[in-house]
Amino acid sequence: ACLGAMTNALVAGHGAAAAWYGGVVALLAVVAMSFGNFAHVVYFEMAELAEMEFVERLMALSNGSESIEHHERSEYAGMLTVLQPESRRFPNALQSLFDFFGLLLAVVFTAVLLARVDPLLLLLPLAAVPPLWAGGRAQAVIERAKTATATATRGARGLFQLSASPRFGGELRVFDLDREMRSRHAALWEDASRGLWRANTVAALLRAAGQLVFGLAYIGAVILVIRNAVVDHRGVGEVILVITLATQVNQQVSTAVTLLGELQRMTATLRRLDTVAELVAAPRDVPADLAPPERLTEGIRLEDVGFTYTGAQAPALREVSLTLPAGTVVAVVGENGAGKSTLVKLLCGLYRPSSGRILVDGEELRRIPVEQWRERASAGFQDFVRYELAAGTTVGLGDVPRIDDTAAVRDALERAQAADVIERLPDGLDTLLGRSYADGAELSGGQWQKLALGRALMRQNPLLLVLDEPTAALDPEAEHRLFERYAAQAVQVAAATGGITLLVSHRFSTVRMADLIVVVDDGRIVESGDHASLMAARGLYADLFELQAGSYR
């Protein structure tokens, strides 16, 4: 309005009035710009908080669930691939949200001004509907393409990480895989890009079609005011005002399409997060209403347990019936892929049996809240984690309430025969480990594994201690010494809590000292007993034992 009045005053030769109106226009422009700067600071701060919350929710969903079954679902992996980079979009989304409210105000204001000139001009903001609708469709096409190309994107990212990781640098060079990795990466990238490119082209066409409709309305509005000026002898200021407003509406429409696209993108992200939550949630058919026993008296019994991984053709375990007596060391042996680790994961509550039951002192394991059960269990896994933290913390993580208890950490290291690893470090337990994030000390595979074993021995009096190939990276001599000592201690621990130690190992010299040896073959238990009885039975265990003993002779 000020712009129109200023122009009319100028044309009429009223210089002072034109100057006043010009001053008001300039003042309004300065206020708008200053407000924009303050808003920028606020939304930046809010975006940081929102991004942090989003990433933490994603982490909690990934690792806070009872089961790890969702990690096997390709749908989950696809969602995560799309979600990870989206966390960086929060600043844009929040800015869009703020800008959108500002834009709405501006649109209303512009519409009132247009209506004052000629009610017919109200059709101009209405003509914004087709481009907005087309913008919405365009963003939906892009979101669908992101989901459809997630597998290729994930593959390409995986290959990039593999190539960039110092851990695999040696193998990649020995097999001269640099070019092979790059060409596979390029193929996957091209695959993903092609899908996204196609979607972006369709989206651009849709947006252009929407803008075209608006463009026609824009031309109509200009013709209308020119006609008004010529036929009805309206002021030139009105023509200039309407052309300025129409240009403004044009800008507002394209801004609105961009802002709505950004908001739609964030809505899709939040919807994906909900889908992840649904995939992760494992519905319960029985209440978790029992506390784990203080001490085991009978032991852990598996009754007809079967388990099939999500998406797998064949079961990994079938009809497993077995008792792990309280206070014993039980060894599980079998060839690669027999089902040993699967059995271990079921006992840790990482998966639920597909059929059958697991009983802890006669009570169903699934009725014990899984986090309480895990508090009374401990594990050294085959694929243990290399926590790149201070050495003492890396071990102390095995019992978080005592993470800073140096005496407890040293004791666990002693029992894991890992004290020598710490002795060689420049700052002992305070030495930072690993080089992925900072300049820490690098350890050998066996040294990392010794620390992982120390971590597994941190918890006091667990009811179940699982050691799944915990010493594969140690030499046979070191493994043998470790288990001789460990077995002696296990007797004391077992007397106190009736705790069971479940040991998975390929080394028969270690296995033979177990109270009970269970032989797994193709997902079934084919033999069980102590070393002497299994040797006397001359079955699979005896064959495997002889084979290994023979190779050492």
Ligand SMILES: Nc1ncnc2c1ncn2[C@@H]1O[C@H](COP(=O)(O)OP(=O)(O)OP(=O)(O)O)[C@@H](O)[C@H]1O
């Ligand atoms: N996450 C998984 N998803 C689908 N199938 C799996 C998964 N993990 C294991 N399997 C399959 O289940 C079967 C048993 O695997 P498991 O890891 O229990 O064997 P294992 O006896 O521990 O072998 P190894 O001695 O090689 O560690 C194998 O056929 C394997 O291919």
